[in-house]
Amino acid sequence: MPEDTVLDIPASRPNAYSGSPLDRASNRREDATFIEAAISHPDTLFAPVWRARSLMRRDAAGAPQAVLLTGEAASAVRMAGGPWAFLGLWDGRPVFAVDCSAADDPLPLLPADLGEFTDLRAVAGQLPPGEASVLAHARGLMHWRTKHRYCGVCGGNCEPRSAGNAMQCTQCGTQHFPRTDPAVIMLVIRQDRELGPCCLLGHSTRFPNSVMYSTLAGFVEPGESLEEAVRREVLEETGVSVGRVHYHSSQPWPFPASIMLGFHAEAVSERISIDPEELRDARWFTLAQLRDPEANGFALPRLDSIARRLIEDWMEAMA
Structure with a gap:
């Protein structure tokens, strides 16, 4: 497989919800x-x-x-x-x-x-x-x-501290801070001898749009590196094995409390075997199909998503 199947593709522009104009001024909270x-x-x-x-x-x-x-x-x-x-x-x-x-x-x-x-x-x-x-x-x-009105340690009532940026239990005194769950999101790509560059997209059981196909994603588990999470999620959901993994960018995703960590990943196998609890379908898509999704009977993710950015930046790099 060619060494440049996966490129170190830079982010073309900031992701939605990033680039905050705020000085968080954490020193003023107390x-x-x-x-x-x-x-x-x-x-x-x-x-x-x-x-x-x-x-x-x-x-x-x-x-x-x-x-x-x-x-x-x-x-x-x-x-x-x-x-x-x-x-x-x-x-x-x-x-x-x-x-x-x-x-x-x-x-x-x-x-x-x-x-x-x-x-x-x-x-x-x-x-x-x-x-x-x-x-x-x-x-x-x-x-x-x-x-987060109640303490996860003893069940007591919590009261705000640090100008609303922390909570403290009124019974045991434990302090609680806002939680952000890391999730990996990845565009898996390979070089097909006949079709050229291809990427792997899935149709989730949770998608409200019946024809949308998007990148794969999943939460990072305890004791797991980001690269390990990418490989595990892809294998679990589609049966495709992943080799090299390249970081692309991140996106705050407070819906309700995540940060999406975006990657391009190199497939080292081709056969797809989906997990029906996670996906209704998964396919390899060519550049030609991605350039005209409507004509090919599918839709890409929304413009504000890092999933769309991963796809578009890869397409631009392959042009």
């Missing part, structure tokens, strides 16, 4: 005087989260924009009584996340025509990178806060 002043300042920005959705509106051209609240609007949302947390500084302005999920409908709390709560994943590819990153940060942290 400064109660600063936090108290910031949270009540009229210029402070708040990113509201309602049942895992973010507040957005459309501009005159129909493009989505993040809506960050200030002043009275921010106070009204905070009155819903949900958790909040300091995210950092954006050009010197404090930014907080606030969860208003306790309200059955938070829009009446806000000025008219301010926007609506939308699934971030549906529009992230259309948002400016900085806005998508801040909204993802807020969503992920608020998810952790709402799901």
Whole structure:
């Protein structure tokens, strides 16, 4: 097999939800005087989260924009009584996340025509990178806060610390910090003697889109290196053995609490044997098929996903 079957392919551009404009200013989280002043300042920005959705509106051209609240609007949302947390500084302005999920409908709390709560994943590819990153940060942290009210050690109630970036048990004193689960995501490729460069894509049992094929992915297990996780997941899901593994890029994925670690991986076997609990189908796709997926009866992953970036960067390198 040619040595250049797998290239060290650089990321062509930042992944969605990365490139945050925030200075997380972690040194200010324990400064109660600063936090108290910031949270009540009229210029402070708040990113509201309602049942895992973010507040957005459309501009005159129909493009989505993040809506960050200030002043009275921010106070009204905070009155819903949900958790909040300091995210950092954006050009010197404090930014907080606030969860208003306790309200059955938070829009009446806000000025008219301010926007609506939308699934971030549906529009992230259309948002400016900085806005998508801040909204993802807020969503992920608020998810952790709402799901971590009790101590995993003794079951006691937890109270926020570090301006909402940590929780502490009121009974045993254990401190808990936000959790991010590492997951590997990989485009497996090989060189076919007749068809040329090919890549392995699967149709997951969890895909809502009945014709979408995407890269393989899975969580890293305890005591496992990232390269080992790539090889294990590919073998378990498709029966294909993987040799060399090359890192590409990473993507925050707070849906609800992951980071995707992207790789290109070299197949050293061809035969596919799928795990029916994970995949409905898996196939080798040629460059010609990938260039016109609709004509070939399938769809590629969404533009905001690292899966799409792994495919497109490989296609560009093979051109």
